[in-house]
Amino acid sequence: MLKIIAEHLPACLLFSALTAALVSPTPATAVTGDRVRTGAVGQAKASATADLIVSNARIFTGAYAGPNNRPFMAESMAIAGGKIIFIGKQQDAQFFKGPHTRLENCHGRLVLPGFHDCHVHLCESGLERRGCQLSGAKSKAEALAKLKVFLQKKRNAGLNKAKVGPGSSVAPEWILACGLPLPAVQNNPLTSTDIDSIEAERPVVIYSEDAHSLWLNTKAMQLAKIDASTKTPETGVIERDKDGKPTGALREQAMELLEGVLPVPPLAERTSALKQVVLLANSLGITSIQDAHTREEFLEAYRDLDDKKGLNIKVVAALHIGKNFGDMDFEHLTDLRKKYSRGNLQATSAKIFADGVVETHTAALLKPYLLPSPKAGDGKVDTGEGQCGTLNYEPQELQRIVKALDQRGFQIHIHAIGDRAVRTALDALAAARQIDRAGCDQHRHQIAHLELIARPDQSRFAELGVIANFQPYWAFNDPYMLELTAPVLGPDRMEVIYPISSIVQSGAHVAAGSDWSVSTLNPLRAMQVAITRQEPGRARAVPLLPGERVSLATILAAYTTGGAYANHSETHTGSLEVAKDADFIVLDRDIFKLAPTKLSQARVLKTYVDGRLVFDRSRASDRAVSE
Numbered sequence: 001m002l003k004i005i006a007e008h009l010p011a012c013l014l015f016s017a018l019t020a021a022l023v024s025p026t027p028a029t030a031v032t033g034d035r036v037r038t039g040a041v042g043q044a045k046a047s048a049t050a051d052l053i054v055s056n057a058r059i060f061t062g063a064y065a066g067p068n069n070r071p072f073m074a075e076s077m078a079i080a081g082g083k084i085i086f087i088g089k090q091q092d093a094q095f096f097k098g099p100h101t102r103l104e105n106c107h108g109r110l111v112l113p114g115f116h117d118c119h120v121h122l123c124e125s126g127l128e129r130r131g132c133q134l135s136g137a138k139s140k141a142e143a144l145a146k147l148k149v150f151l152q153k154k155r156n157a158g159l160n161k162a163k164v165g166p167g168s169s170v171a172p173e174w175i176l177a178c179g180l181p182l183p184a185v186q187n188n189p190l191t192s193t194d195i196d197s198i199e200a201e202r203p204v205v206i207y208s209e210d211a212h213s214l215w216l217n218t219k220a221m222q223l224a225k226i227d228a229s230t231k232t233p234e235t236g237v238i239e240r241d242k243d244g245k246p247t248g249a250l251r252e253q254a255m256e257l258l259e260g261v262l263p264v265p266p267l268a269e270r271t272s273a274l275k276q277v278v279l280l281a282n283s284l285g286i287t288s289i290q291d292a293h294t295r296e297e298f299l300e301a302y303r304d305l306d307d308k309k310g311l312n313i314k315v316v317a318a319l320h321i322g323k324n325f326g327d328m329d330f331e332h333l334t335d336l337r338k339k340y341s342r343g344n345l346q347a348t349s350a351k352i353f354a355d356g357v358v359e360t361h362t363a364a365l366l367k368p369y370l371l372p373s374p375k376a377g378d379g380k381v382d383t384g385e386g387q388c389g390t391l392n393y394e395p396q397e398l399q400r401i402v403k404a405l406d407q408r409g410f411q412i413h414i415h416a417i418g419d420r421a422v423r424t425a426l427d428a429l430a431a432a433r434q435i436d437r438a439g440c441d442q443h444r445h446q447i448a449h450l451e452l453i454a455r456p457d458q459s460r461f462a463e464l465g466v467i468a469n470f471q472p473y474w475a476f477n478d479p480y481m482l483e484l485t486a487p488v489l490g491p492d493r494m495e496v497i498y499p500i501s502s503i504v505q506s507g508a509h510v511a512a513g514s515d516w517s518v519s520t521l522n523p524l525r526a527m528q529v530a531i532t533r534q535e536p537g538r539a540r541a542v543p544l545l546p547g548e549r550v551s552l553a554t555i556l557a558a559y560t561t562g563g564a565y566a567n568h569s570e571t572h573t574g575s576l577e578v579a580k581d582a583d584f585i586v587l588d589r590d591i592f593k594l595a596p597t598k599l600s601q602a603r604v605l606k607t608y609v610d611g612r613l614v615f616d617r618s619r620a621s622d623r624a625v626s627e
């Protein structure tokens with residue numbers, strides 16, 4: 001029997017199969033006496049009875065084997081206590097069958113390890129979904145029309161009956177809208193007066209699709225005490241008219257002026273919104289995430305859902321790092337980690353925004369933008385033509401924060417879009433590593449987004465052990481790229497845009513994520529873009545920098561083993577091996593056999609986390625979840 005395993009399992013898998021079976025039986029496995037199983041575990045006394053046997057499947061374990069490096073496929077998998085206790089041949093799995101073993105017959109379908117989304121705003125996006133959705137709006141008029149319909153529906157539903165006009169003592173409900181595409185307001189900027197024409201009594205806040213800009217109506221500006229006398233934060237933008245009066249648009253750090261003004265929904269509401277989006281993530285095959293910017297109100301919701309046994313996803317939370325972070329703040333961060341890290345939630349990462357985004361000229365570039373930024377009135381925006389955008393932290397300040405976080409044992413997750421932000425982030429991580437090489441390597445710091453990586457910096461990820469965390473869905477020619485990015489960067493910089501293949505070739509660790517709700521949560525759509533550099537559904541479109549296309553194997557690894565590494569969970573997730581968690585998905589078709597342009601047509605039929613079925617497309621209630 002050992003021979004059979006050896007023939008079909010790659011060395012690493014065989015090793016873990018044997019060590020698990022012979023040396024360290026999983027603690028939760030059921031013991032069924034001293035029945036000696038002569039099956040897949042060789043001479044070991046395989047006393048485990050499976051809770052679940054997955055059979056008649058093509059199970060991609062995560063490994064590649066043979067002369068042509070083909071995906072290694074097993075036929076069957078036995079699971080007990082949430083762990084994989086056997087993976088291999090169909091007939092051998094039957095040795096683990098007991099009277100209460102459930103069977104999952106896959107009818108020849110493909111089974112994959114669950115996906116890791118290593119940069120997603122899951123909880124926050126769950127809450128956003130309660131608001132008006134503006135994504136897809138092509139113009140300001142269309143966005144305002146959507147808002148109008150949303151408000152009308154709310155009124156029809158009998159909500160907001162409290163009198164909120166002048167003299168009312170009732171705190172008005174905030175109207176939240178999100179997903180406004182920047183190209184829709186590029187040439188016709190949105191102002192508070194525009195929003196007032198739809199809703200003037202209640203405060204309204206509208207977030208851009210990339211969440212780096214927002215717009216307020218007059219009521220909201222009054223509540224947030226934003227007027228001509230408001231000082232523009234160091235690294236933010238308050239757009240103003242020619243008299244210096246704010247027009248309603250806030251970008252980057254200026255958005256923090258709403259902090260403490262926007263009400264936080266009650267915990268029950270947060271938890272229920274989170275529960276919905278966890279199911280949504282499961283429906284797309286996601287079983288692990290890194291929540292890329294977590295405040296305490298989100299941690300509370302994750303904790304609450306986990307305590308209720310409903311957090312069907314493994315979460316690493318990257319905690320919010322603000323400006324001027326001092327000793328007290330670091331202490332608070334350490335307290336949060338201690339308070340919230342258990343079960344499926346680990347609050348062990350820290351999120352730093354090194355810069356903004358190219359489209360609003362807030363991304364920090366090494367060389368100037370080629371065109372002025374779109375702005376309202378004569379707005380005193382300091383990021384126009386001839387400017388290089390904004391670093392949110394001076395290099396020395398970033399180094400101070402990075403070193404302090406590393407010394408406290410945090411993984412650091414840095415948002416960096418422009419080539420100057422990427423370089424400054426790498427410099428800061430290099431400086432921290434000079435003091436504490438072992439610590440830095442252990443903490444697995446990462447930089448996310450990576451829109452522009454100057455060529456001299458491309459080898460530094462591998463050299464410094466920094467994980468490159470890409471959002472592959474952004475790498476195609478859409479209006480953001482064609483209208484707001486290419487013209488302001490010029491052809492030279494368009495040669496280093498989202499250089500996923502170059503970074504993979506350099507030997508760096510690569511992880512991937514959606515940045516949802518900024519872009520689609522569906523990993524298969526993002527994988528398709530990584531492979532084609534074209535928008536799904538537009539096979540004839542001109543690919544964006546086709547030299548940076550990657551293979552399915554590469555991008556699948558980023559979403560599985562790469563993600564597990566980035567989340568410090570590779571010992572128990574990321575691939576399907578004995579002794580690992582039974583986090584896996586069943587697909588309706590075999591993505592290894594699909595044309596790259598068809599990849600995103602594949603659907604997840606079932607998702608298992610720790611051997612529990614958490615999403616089943618055959619259930620109407622599960623099917624009802626949608627982005």
Ligand SMILES: [Zn+2]
Pocket residue numbers: 119120121292515
């Ligand atoms: Zn993000």
